[in-house]
Amino acid sequence: MREEDRALLRQSILFRDLPADGLARVCENAFMQTLPKGALLFEQGTMPEVLHVILSGRVALMGELPEEAAAVVEFFNAGDALIVPAVVLDLEYLLSAQVVAEARILMIQVALFRHCLNTDIALAAAATRLLSVHWRRLIEQIKHLKLLSATRRLAAYLLGNAPMESGSARFRFTEERRLLATRLGMTPESLSRAFARLREQGVATEGAWIEIRDAARLRAYVDSGGTVSPEAPAKSPGRA
Amino acid sequence: MREEDRALLRQSILFRDLPADGLARVCENAFMQTLPKGALLFEQGTMPEVLHVILSGRVALMGELPEEAAAVVEFFNAGDALIVPAVVLDLEYLLSAQVVAEARILMIQVALFRHCLNTDIALAAAATRLLSVHWRRLIEQIKHLKLLSATRRLAAYLLGNAPMESGSARFRFTEERRLLATRLGMTPESLSRAFARLREQGVATEGAWIEIRDAARLRAYVDSGGTVSPEAPAKSPGRA
DNA sequence: CGGTTGTTTGAGGACGTTCAAGTACTGTGG
């Protein structure tokens, strides 16, 4: 393993607290792969053969149901592992994984990983932390899907992914609109209209760049039920 | 601890594989409580003080957002623990927990549980399994919310909670409609209409009882996008 | 019982989707 890869591994929740020998043990026979945008890591319905650890890049987990187009359930970044539950339980994947930004992936043999989970306390504890972090992200998403309108969901997502907590910022936002729309539970058309509505809340878009002029104001928009605005009296409650 | 409680503990994912001494250690100073329907176990935004393990009964995890009514994120039953992620990460609850059917709850001190997680490999491994099972439930729910109509979501939920895989069955279904509606991401009115539409798919409701005349047919309805037989041959025993 | 709460049904309306067209962006070859 290259030294820079080892450094990247040290940033993952799963491995950052692992002593060197434990890391070496779980990574035995593991291999590294750099995959281009569009590459399919695995498909829903198949059995996991390796545990994927994202060292860099970005991966979308997508779910599909009969007679329906696929929808992104969540995006994952450097430091995340995919998909621990399927590997732990030795069950088929409930999701497919597709690279959305060129990614460097470490692939760990599932049998070895399961063995280490049952013998290495540091790894097992780290796995509970990783799963816990993911759990909370899914919970927030479900709350948003059930309680917020499309526009408020977008605003909440932007706030959650902006590099700052308050004030203003301009940042790159490379998500394809088409995929982002399904992540947020709407169509690309609705996403486009949601962005349009957020313009009057100080959200400007310019290609892959997004500017939030006042995060506190946008937060107030989300928290007020979308009733706050320069001069928009329209009441637009979420799905309650 | 009473002997029957110990037996119930042995059915929980978290403790079923734990040797007796490990179980005794994590349960030190733990206490048991029987709580009536309506009791609040904890509130969103507060810090966990104990880990709740459901020995019997039923608990709803509910999320709320500013300016919105609360929505049930998921129901949990005997054998489940609440909420491991908040306890593991020592972060505020993202959800509130309310008893929906009289429940016997074991309460474990969080500091002790975290300590055992970091020292007892069997417990840590069990925790990854429990979190993994929950993870998959949340993923399925998100897929349903994003890809299925209200009526299909109800049908899929019924199938997932029916006591059989195929054929017909009549079973008690004690969920309050109001709560079930929010679990499914719709209003009580929409839920009522969804049940009405499922009548022609062989779903009969009678107070707290539900009858599915042909699970395979209902499954076909879900998988076909709801386009199957608006008016069906009154009864076709076996496959549709 | 009557009051309260929960569920069902109806009518109307809002949000989001679908369908369709137009516009911007990307990469390729002339």
Added chain:
DNA sequence: CCACAGTACTTGAACGTCCTCAAACAACCG
């Protein structure tokens, strides 16, 4: 460099699902 095709995104109009509001009905409980 520009023409061009292909794709993605945006905008518009019509529709449909689901929500809101309101009332009737049923069930529960003191």
